[in-house]
Amino acid sequence: MSDISYIQQQDNEARFGDYIALLKPRVMSLVVFTAFVGLVVAPNPVHPFVGFVAILFIALGGGASGALNMWYDADIDRIMRRTRSRPIPAGKVTEREALGFGLALSGISCVMLALATNIFSGLFLAFTIFFYVVIYTMWLKRATPQNIVIGGAAGAFPPMIGWAVATGGVSIESIAMFLLVFLWTPPHFWSLALFMKSDYHEAKVPMLTVTHGREHTRKNILVYTLILAPLAVGTGFTSIGGPLYLATAIVMNALFIKGAIEIHGRTEVQAEADKYAVEKRFFYFSLVYLFAHFAALLAEEGLSHIGLGVW
Amino acid sequence: MAITRDSDLHIRRFSRNAGLGVVLLGFVAIVFGLTVVKVERGSTLEAYDHQPRTSLLPAEGVQK
Numbered sequence: 045m046s047d048i049s050y051i052q053q054q055d056n057e058a059r060f061g062d063y064i065a066l067l068k069p070r071v072m073s074l075v076v077f078t079a080f081v082g083l084v085v086a087p088n089p090v091h092p093f094v095g096f097v098a099i100l101f102i103a104l105g106g107g108a109s110g111a112l113n114m115w116y117d118a119d120i121d122r123i124m125r126r127t128r129s130r131p132i133p134a135g136k137v138t139e140r141e142a143l144g145f146g147l148a149l150s151g152i153s154c155v156m157l158a159l160a161t162n163i164f165s166g167l168f169l170a171f172t173i174f175f176y177v178v179i180y181t182m183w184l185k186r187a188t189p190q191n192i193v194i195g196g197a198a199g200a201f202p203p204m205i206g207w208a209v210a211t212g213g214v215s216i217e218s219i220a221m222f223l224l225v226f227l228w229t230p231p232h233f234w235s236l237a238l239f240m241k242s243d244y245h246e247a248k249v250p251m252l253t254v255t256h257g258r259e260h261t262r263k264n265i266l267v268y269t270l271i272l273a274p275l276a277v278g279t280g281f282t283s284i285g286g287p288l289y290l291a292t293a294i295v296m297n298a299l300f301i302k303g304a305i306e307i308h309g310r311t312e313v314q315a316e317a318d319k320y321a322v323e324k325r326f327f328y329f330s331l332v333y334l335f336a337h338f339a340a341l342l343a344e345e346g347l348s349h350i351g352l353g354v355w
Numbered sequence: 356m357a358i359t360r361d362s363d364l365h366i367r368r369f370s371r372n373a374g375l376g377v378v379l380l381g382f383v384a385i386v387f388g389l390t391v392v393k394v395e396r397g398s399t400l401e402a403y404d405h406q407p408r409t410s411l412l413p414a415e416g417v418q419k
Contacts, residue, residue, distance in 0.1 A: 057367055060374030093392050097385055160389055 058141075062131040066114055066142055067107030067149075074334075075106040075202045081338045082206025082221055085284045085345045090161075090210045097160045098209040102202055105153035105169045109176040109198070111146035115139055116181050120247040126240075146177075161209045168208050172201040186248070189255040193268075196229025197222075203338075220279040224337060227272035231265045231304060232330040238262070238307075239320035239327070262308045265326075269304035273297040276337060284341055286348070292340035296333050303329060 079102045083095055090098070114121065114132055118139050121127035131137040137145075150173050158166025176198035185191045200222045207218035237253045238261060244251040253261045276297050280290035303326040310322060365372075 058371070060370045063371075063374075091392050091396065093388050097389060100385070156385075 056135045058131065058136040062136045063145065065131050066111040066137060066145060067104075068110030068113075069107075071110060071199070072103050072106050074199065076103050077335075078221070078225060078338055079103070079202035079206035081342050082203030082218060083209050084206075085217070085341050086207045086210030087283070088210045094160055095209070098157060098165070099206070101153045101157040101160065102169060102205050102209075104149055105157070105173055106202065108146050108149035108153055109173045111142050111149065112173070112177040113181045115142040115146055116177070117185075118142075120249060123247040124243050126243075157205075157209075162212045164212050165205055165208045168201070168205050172198055172205065175201070186250070189250045189252040191250065192233045192252070193230050196226050196233075199229060200225035217279075217282045217284045220275070220282055220284075221338075221341075223275050224272075224279060225334065227268055227275060228330065228334055230268040231272070231300075232327065232334075234261050234265050235307065235323050235327040235330065238315070238323045258312055262310070266304045266308040269300055273301055279337075279341075284344065286344040288347065289337075289340040289344050292336050296336050299329065300333055 076099055080099055083090060083098065114130055117127075118132040121130050122133040127133065132139055132142055150170070154166045154170040154173070157169050176195070180191070180195040180198055184194050188194075203221035203225065204214065204218040207221070208214065211218075234252060237251055238258060245254045252264060277290065277293045279285055280293050303322070306322050307326055315323060
């Protein structure tokens with residue numbers, strides 16, 4: 045090692061927080077919350093400590109896939125302004141380190157989840173990591189403008205894994221929770237893409253706003269919102285639903301559809317004039333929308349425990 | 356140059372090492388906790404002083 049490279053390494057040495065940043069902690073919060081709800085609303089009770097450990101390793105598995113994503117996408121991250129400060133482009137962590145870190149955490153999280161709960165959950169987590177890293181990151185992200193739809197599936201698996209931790213399998217309820225997150229992702233992300241002028245085209249990532257234009261993206265937001273609404277409301281008629289969830293879903297979906305229609309009806313000139321106020325409002329509401337649905341499922345479970353469950 | 360406890364490398368890597376230490380301790384606590392929970396709930400693991408209880412063993416001559 046030359047003196048110069050040694051000095052540069054000293055200045056740029058990774059801290060503990062840089063390894064945490066590789067795990068994409070903000071994405072992890074959605075994983076933790078939805079997996080927790082999936083686990084709690086399942087019919088079989090889970091020991092609180094086992095439940096806590098299961099959520100921890102599901103989150104760690106999600107973090108590991110984030111680290112592997114950053115390893116593979118390091119070339120894109122160096123180009124885009126939003127991602128230039130990530131640990132690899134910033135020169136704090138090398139690509140090989142991130143790969144090793146991601147692979148090690150993937151192995152630990154899947155094995156520990158399988159040992160703590162059941163084999164099916166561990167395999168399901170392994171499949172989720174494989175799906176996010178290989179199917180989404182390596183293959184489809186750079187190949188199709190529907191990348192966000194497919195990537196959304198990886199983010200939608202955690203409630204199913206939470207359910208599998210308790211039951212050891214899959215059922216209509218866990219598929220309903222999967223569809224809720226899966227179909228919510230496109231309108232959520234594309235509304236962000238409309239007002240965040242990102243540099244995906246420079247990184248050669250085919251985002252819908254770039255490949256098909258903003259008008260087409262607005263239409264897609266409306267289409268996915270219209271498909272999402274009946275499924276979100278329909279979940280209320282499964283064993284995890286109830287009147288409280290139904291009321292929440294009806295109000296939330298009515299507001300979501302209203303917002304999507306507003307977005308669809310706007311032109312770029314109108315959006316530029318009010319600095320994308322409607323798109324921003326829709327994006328922030330989408331966060332409330334998802335939280336409200338899962339919180340309502342949690343509330344229904346709480347009500348059934350005190351004898352107030354309706355179905 | 357003698358390696359001392361205050362070497363530059365130790366100071367620079369303190370947060371990393373301390374963080375890793377906490378993570379490893381946490382991992383040990385999780386494995387211990389899981390062991391306690393699994394043993395408490397595992398009725399078929401009933402045993403005494405590493406010897407299986409005779410009440411749990413199949414009677415001699417009984418075919419499975």
